[in-house]
Amino acid sequence: MIKKILVTLLILILLTAIGIVSLIVFVDPNNYRGFISDTVKDKTGYELTIDGNLRWHIWPQISILTDSVKLSDIDAKKPILTADNMRLDVELFPLFSKKLEVKNVFIKSAIINITDDSKGQVYKHKAEQLPSTDESQTTQTKQQKDSSKWAFTLNKLEVSDSTIVLQNKDDFINFRNINLAIIQKADKKITIDVKGNIDRNQQNFSYVADADVDLTLFPEKAIIDLKKFDYTYKGIALPTKELKGNLKGVINYQHNSKQLTSKDLSFSVNENYFSGAFNANFDKKPYIDLTVTSNELNLTPFLEKDKKTNENITIQQTPPVVSNVTKVDNELNFLNSFNAKAKLDIKKLNINKMILNNIDVALTNNDGVATFQNISFDFAKGHIAATGMANGKHKYTQIKLIPKVTNIDLNTFFNQMETPNDLEGLFNASGDIEVNTLSGNKLLESLKGNLSINVTNAKLNKININNIIQNAATKYTKDISSTENMKNYTEFSKISTDAYLNKGNLELTTLNALSPTLEVIDGSGRVGMTQKDLDINMNIKILGGWNGKSNTIAKLQKLVIPLRIYGQFSKLHYQLDIGQVIKDLFNDKLQESLDKFRIKLENRNSKDDSKSKSKQKAVDMLENLLSK
Incomplete structure (x- = not known):
C-alpha cells in the first residue's frame, strides 16, 4: 500500500516537472506582452508600458516577471504609476490553452501620481460623463460586461513599499510605505488590507485598515464594511505625545445621488470613545447631517504640553516665505x-x-x-x-449668543477654574454676548455684550463690612460701642447688577445688594476677567448691628457711607472714608444745640444792652469755632 502511494506521488512530481519544463521550452511569456497591455487599455483606457523582456519565475509559484512598468493616461505629462518591477502569479495548465489566468499581481516600489500632470484624455472623458438612472441603459451596460468576458482573471492585487502623490489644488500630500492587498472573495466582492504612513513637516500619520467592499452594483452603488482603521498621529505641535485610535462602521455610497450614509459607526481618540451616524450629500454644495454621542470626553491630556518634548525641539532658522494667498479676516x-x-x-x-x-x-x-x-x-x-x-x-468673524445661566455655585466654579476667590453664592445671569475671534488667547478680550446678573445667598469672605464701618464710627463718638459680630465675612441675601463686557472687563453700571444688616443702595465698578481683579465703589447703609444710644443709632442708620473694594480676587482690599460723614453727622447735632442756645439768649429780657451784645458776640465766636 505504501509502495503504491509513493509511486503515485513520484508520478505526480514527474508530471509537474515535465509540465514546468514544457512551459519554459514551448511557452514564451513575451507572447502575452501585447495581450496584457491591450487588455488593460480595453478595460481602463490607460496605456501599460512594460520595459525589457518577460521571464518565468518557477518557485514557489509559477510567475511572470517584468522589469519596470508604467501606466499612463493618454496625453498626460506624467504616468499615473511607475514601478521597478511587476510579478504576475499565474495558473500553469491554462497557459497551454493560451489562457492567462492570473491569481495575483504584485507591484513593488511603485510611485502613484494622482496630480494634474497625470490627468489626460481618459480622466477628462470620465469627468464629463453624466450618470444615468435609465433602466434600459443599465441593462445594456450589464450585457456589454457579460459579453466582454475574457481569459484574463485576477484574484489578488498587491502593492508593496510604494508611494502615492496626491494633489489637492496647489498642495501635494505624499502617502509613503504603502502596502496594499486587494483580494477577490466572490464575484465583485473584495477585501482590502492597507497600511502606510504620511510624513509632512515633522508630523507623521500612520494607519492600518481592513475592509470588505461590495461592488455588485458598482459604479451605481458601493458598500464598504470598514472592519478596522487604526491610526497614530505624532507631531511637534501636539500638546500630547500622540493621537491614536480607531474607526469602524459600514459606509454606503450612492453614485447617482452622490450620497454617503453610515451604519454602526464608532471611533476613538486616545481614551475617548464615540458613536454616531452621518448622512452626506455631495451632489452640488456638500450637505452633512452628523450625530455624535459619547459617555465621557477628556480633553485634559490635549491641553497639557509635554515639557520634555518642547525642550528637545531645535528651532531652525528658515528664510521668510512670501505668500500670495489673500488673507481672510473672517x-x-x-x-x-x-x-x-x-x-x-x-x-x-x-x-x-x-x-x-x-x-x-x-x-x-x-x-x-x-x-x-x-x-x-x-x-x-x-x-x-x-x-x-x-x-x-x-x-469679520461674528458669533452671537443669548445665554441663560441658572444657579451656578460660585465656590465650585472658581475651584474648577483654579481661580482664588472671596465671593460665594448662586450665580444667575441672562443677556447677549458677541465674540469676534476663535483664538483662545484672545477670546475673553473680544467678548462684548450686556448682562443682567443676580447672586443669591452670597457671602463675601475676608471682609466684614458691618464691623469695618461700626468700628470706624466708634472713633468719632462715645454714643456707640464696637459690635460683637466677629465673623470674617459679609452675607447678602441678594446681589444684583447690570453690566456690559468690554476688552476682558465686566463693567458694572449699577450695583445693589441687600442683607438683614446692610443695604448697598448704589454702586459701580469693574471686574477684570483676564487680570482676575476688581475695583468696585459702593454706597452703603448699615441697617442693624449698632450698639449705643437709640437716637444716635437712628441717625447712623440713615447715613450713606462710601466704600471701595479693590485688588486681586485672592487678596481684596478696602478703602473707607467715614470720618467726614461722622463729623458732618455730629456737627449737625451740635448745631441744633447751638441754635437752641441762641434762641434762649434772644428771648431773655436784658436791661443792659452792652451786656447783651457781649453775649451775642460770644455765641457767634462759638458757632464759628464749631463749624470748622
Missing part, C-alpha cells in the same frame, strides 16, 4: 463651503479640573450662517443654556 469663512446639521450629546466632559455634564448641542449651517438651536449643559451644580448664531458671510 475665521468662519469655511462655513460657506458646505451646509450641515449636527447634534452632539456628551454625558461628561473633563477640561483640567472643569467638569461639564449632559452636554447637548444642536446646530444647523445654511449658506455660511450657523444657527445654534440649542446649547445646554450642567456646570458647577447649575445649568447653562444658550442659543445664537455664527456668521461666515461678513468680512
